[in-house]
Every structure is written in structure tokens, then in C-alpha cells.
Amino acid sequence: MADNFSFDIVSEVNLQEVDNAVNQARKEIAQRYDFKGSHCTIDLNVKEKQILIHADDEFKLKSVVDVLQGKLIKRSVPVKALAYGTVEPAANANVRQMVTLKVGIDKEDAKKLVKMIKDTKLRVQAQIMEDQVRVTGKNKDDLQSVITMVRAAELAFAVQFANYR
Numbered sequence: 001m002a003d004n005f006s007f008d009i010v011s012e013v014n015l016q017e018v019d020n021a022v023n024q025a026r027k028e029i030a031q032r033y034d035f036k037g038s039h040c041t042i043d044l045n046v047k048e049k050q051i052l053i054h055a056d057d058e059f060k061l062k063s064v065v066d067v068l069q070g071k072l073i074k075r076s077v078p079v080k081a082l083a084y085g086t087v088e089p090a091a092n093a094n095v096r097q098m099v100t101l102k103v104g105i106d107k108e109d110a111k112k113l114v115k116m117i118k119d120t121k122l123r124v125q126a127q128i129m130e131d132q133v134r135v136t137g138k139n140k141d142d143l144q145s146v147i148t149m150v151r152a153a154e155l156a157f158a159v160q161f162a163n164y165r
Helices: 015-031 058-074 107-118 140-152
Strands: 005-010 041-045 050-055 082-084 095-101 124-129 132-137 160-162
Touching (some): 015 041, 015 058, 050 058, 058 082, 058 095, 107 124, 107 132, 107 140, 124 140, 132 140
Antiparallel strands (some): 005 132, 005 160, 050 095, 124 132
16 A cells, blocks of 8 residues: 555646637637628647737627637636736737636745645645645545645636546
């Protein structure tokens, strides 16, 4: 039997599902009546993990974002993993917005997560490993309590649990 049990708290995004959601959103925009005659586009840059949205005006931009969010939710991509840039004016009186996919837990958020876990007074250790947090302990019930607590917490980023051993 294992001496210590552990799991990792990660923040990941399935890029294939994001690509599928973007393609579905493009199809819906091409078919919808309220987008007829408008030049609304969604471009995915997989390497940079960014989505660029072009629209005729801010109202249509908001509608495109709503369509995209709906498709992402249906594909189980967490909406908390999206960081929206500012709406910028573009050529021909159009507007654009850059949406960045947040992958990994940054250092400040990881420190808050570790502090939150340590404040529970459970017999577990939490350590930051690059862009994830590893939680170890001798009791599986304590680890389950940590998972329940992290799921219930209002975090500014999406979390998943991996490598439960």
C-alpha cells in the first residue's frame, strides 16, 4: 500500500475542443439571420493560444462572444479559462477583441491556493510545481476534503484535478 497519496491541481484547456467550438461558432454566425451582410470573423491561433474576434460594431461583437461562449460551454471548455482583452477599433469602422486562453496556474494564484489549503488545517502538504499545485497526504479522505474545498471556492481561474494516486 502506498505511503503517501497525491494529486495535482492544474488549469488546462483542451485545444482540440476549443478549435471545434470555434468552427461551430463560425458556422452558426454564417447561418444566423442577424449576422447577414456583416463581416464577423473568429480566428484561432493555437500556438499563441489566442482567439481574435472581428465584428462590425460592439453589439455584434458581444453577440459573437455569446455564441462562442455557448459553443465552448457545450464542449466542456471552462469559460473561466478565457481572458478578454479590450475592444479596439479596427479598419473600416470595425472592432476587434483578443481573447487569450489561460493555461496553467500563475505564481500568485498558486500561492493563494496553497495558503487556502494550509488554512484548512488538514494533514496535507501543498507545493507549487511550475504551473500546477501538488497536494500530498497520508489520508485519502483529507485529499478528498481538499478537492471538495477547492471546487467550492470562488477562484478566478478554472481548475481540474489530475494524477490522483
